[in-house]
Amino acid sequence: VIQPEKQFLEFLAQGRFMIQRSRATGRYIFFPRVAEPMTGCTDLEWVEPSGEGIVYSVTVVRQKPPAPDYNVVLVDLAEGPRLMSRVDGVEPRAVRIGMAVKARVIRENDAPLLVFEPARGAPR
Amino acid sequence: MSSFPRGRTAIVGAATFGLGEAPGFSSRDLAVHAGIAALTQANLRPADVDALFVCLSDDMLSGMTLAEYFGIRPRLTDNNRTGGSSFLIHVILAALALESGECDVALIAYGSNQRTGTGKLANLIRTSVYEAPYRALSPISAYALAAARHMHQYGTTREQLGAVAMAARKWAQLNPEAYMRDELTMQEYLQARMVSEPLGVRDCCLVTDGAAAIVMTRADRAKVHASRPAFVLGAACATWHQEISNAQDLTVTAAAESGARAYAQAGVKPADIDVVQLYDAFTINTLLFLEDLGFCPKGEGGRFVENGRIAPGGELPVNTNGGGLSCVHPGMYGLFTLVEATQQIMRMAGTRQVPEAQLALCHGNGGVLSSQATVILGSEATV
Numbered sequence: 001v002i003q004p005e006k007q008f009l010e011f012l013a014q015g016r017f018m019i020q021r022s023r024a025t026g027r028y029i030f031f032p033r034v035a036e037p038m039t040g041c042t043d044l045e046w047v048e049p050s051g052e053g054i055v056y057s058v059t060v061v062r063q064k065p066p067a068p069d070y071n072v073v074l075v076d077l078a079e080g081p082r083l084m085s086r087v088d089g090v091e092p093r094a095v096r097i098g099m100a101v102k103a104r105v106i107r108e109n110d111a112p113l114l115v116f117e118p119a120r121g122a123p124r
Numbered sequence: 125m126s127s128f129p130r131g132r133t134a135i136v137g138a139a140t141f142g143l144g145e146a147p148g149f150s151s152r153d154l155a156v157h158a159g160i161a162a163l164t165q166a167n168l169r170p171a172d173v174d175a176l177f178v179c180l181s182d183d184m185l186s187g188m189t190l191a192e193y194f195g196i197r198p199r200l201t202d203n204n205r206t207g208g209s210s211f212l213i214h215v216i217l218a219a220l221a222l223e224s225g226e227c228d229v230a231l232i233a234y235g236s237n238q239r240t241g242t243g244k245l246a247n248l249i250r251t252s253v254y255e256a257p258y259r260a261l262s263p264i265s266a267y268a269l270a271a272a273r274h275m276h277q278y279g280t281t282r283e284q285l286g287a288v289a290m291a292a293r294k295w296a297q298l299n300p301e302a303y304m305r306d307e308l309t310m311q312e313y314l315q316a317r318m319v320s321e322p323l324g325v326r327d328c329c330l331v332t333d334g335a336a337a338i339v340m341t342r343a344d345r346a347k348v349h350a351s352r353p354a355f356v357l358g359a360a361c362a363t364w365h366q367e368i369s370n371a372q373d374l375t376v377t378a379a380a381e382s383g384a385r386a387y388a389q390a391g392v393k394p395a396d397i398d399v400v401q402l403y404d405a406f407t408i409n410t411l412l413f414l415e416d417l418g419f420c421p422k423g424e425g426g427r428f429v430e431n432g433r434i435a436p437g438g439e440l441p442v443n444t445n446g447g448g449l450s451c452v453h454p455g456m457y458g459l460f461t462l463v464e465a466t467q468q469i470m471r472m473a474g475t476r477q478v479p480e481a482q483l484a485l486c487h488g489n490g491g492v493l494s495s496q497a498t499v500i501l502g503s504e505a506t507v
Contacts, residue, residue: 005253008253008254009253030254031254031369031370056273056374057269057270057272057273057276057374058269058272059260059265059268059269059272059320059321059322059323060320060321061259061260061261061265061319061320061321062317062318062319062320062321070259072258072259072260072265072269072320074269074368074369074374082369082370083254083369084254084255084258084260084367084368084369085258086258093321097272097273097276098276108257111257113257
């Protein structure tokens with residue numbers, strides 16, 4: 001039984017970033033669902049993606065000092081799907097569209113969180 | 125093949141109420157005020173209304189709320205919730221219902237006291253497990269992501285977004301009811317507080333109170349109610365996503381689809397349109413919609429708006445009331461595009477009147493570039 005949000009968050013709590021794939025079509029899916037978009041296939045399984053992605057777009061949210069500014073990105077996963085996240089490990093303003101990034105599950109505010117970091121060898 | 129009833133229905137009343145600040149009123153009070161004003165203009169009363177289309181941000185069941193308030197028993201009540209595009213979709217549904225004889229007089233109404241009521245953009249949107257943890261500002265960060273991508277792909281600049289804000293302000297200066305009418309220079313635009321890069325305060329719509337309403341009837345009786353009705357020539361909508369992370373291409377919106385269908389229904393092309401009303405929640409919207417609705421090629425929106433082309437005196441009058449950026453934005457602006465377009469066709473727009481406005485295009489946006497709806501209105505000569 002696929003319970004999308006619940007199971008995604010349970011994986012995340014174990015430090016695992018998981019997405020879905022349809023057994024019939026082989027298509028990767030994010031956000032998690034009970035059925036594949038368009039086809040309605042309910043043969044979805046959880047799979048571990050490579051974690052590799054490319055920044056599709058980025059915005060830096062300004063805060064009143066001393067609260068720090070932070071980035072919000074859309075990342076295109078190597079497997080196809082796009083998701084919202086944040087790139088850690090660089091100054092918010094150094095995040096660029098087209099940057100190669102790698103997924104990582106961290107803990108923040110006592111909850112697991114999927115973030116990305118610049119991929120090894122990517123220009124910083 | 126669409127059999128949309130081109131020119132067979134018309135808007136015969138269009139009014140606003142309480143633009144800016146309207147303290148002491150509830151959202152429904154404001155919507156009813158605008159509704160009565162639009163009905164009065166058409167020499168109608170609430171009792172004449174047999175189809176009611178409503179969407180209030182702070183009232184899940186607002187269709188019934190207004191039916192009760194007006195003291196009417198509509199044959200058709202609709203409470204569509206596609207955000208700011210809701211009211212343009214109401215026009216589609218009202219046109220079909222009027223044409224089929226399901227109703228005779230449709231009232232579309234909206235009101236919001238968000239400025240004096242709560243001071244924030246009214247918002248009943250479901251929180252996303254997948255987006256919420258990243259603290260994107262809702263809704264501006266979604267539009268900022270679109271703007272950043274547009275800049276990356278097409279070289280669009282902050283100054284070009286600034287040209288949109290300045291054009292809106294110049295139109296607002298011609299509209300006594302507009303909320304922000306003081307001068308806006310490029311320097312002020314560029315120096316305004318940055319909120320979610322690349323968008324700053326002057327890229328954002330206002331947070332105001334305000335209400336709007338329009339009345340629709342069949343064309344055969346439209347001239348009884350208005351000397352210059354605004355005939356509905358085409359009306360179409362499209363939905364491509366809800367959350368911004370699920371938008372396929374942040375530089376192309378579903379306006380490309382809704383617009384193409386509305387043009388086909390109306391039998392007109394972008395070059396025929398005399399006046400354009402776009403839901404400018406953020407400056408980037410104006411560029412995206414000008415492109416997607418065919419006024420310029422994809423990616424050229426920034427260059428298109430330079431040198432005052434969409435400002436008063438420019439080649440293409442866009443958002444002649446001052447738009448959501450400078451006139452009014454009570455949370456869901458869509459209905460104001462229809463009111464302003466109708467008033468232009470009715471020759472009621474005062475000093476901002478576009479001479480010879482025969483064809484008007486209205487475009488509504490809902491969610492985060494999620495729902496798009498386009499309505500093309502025309503004078504009697506265009507039917």
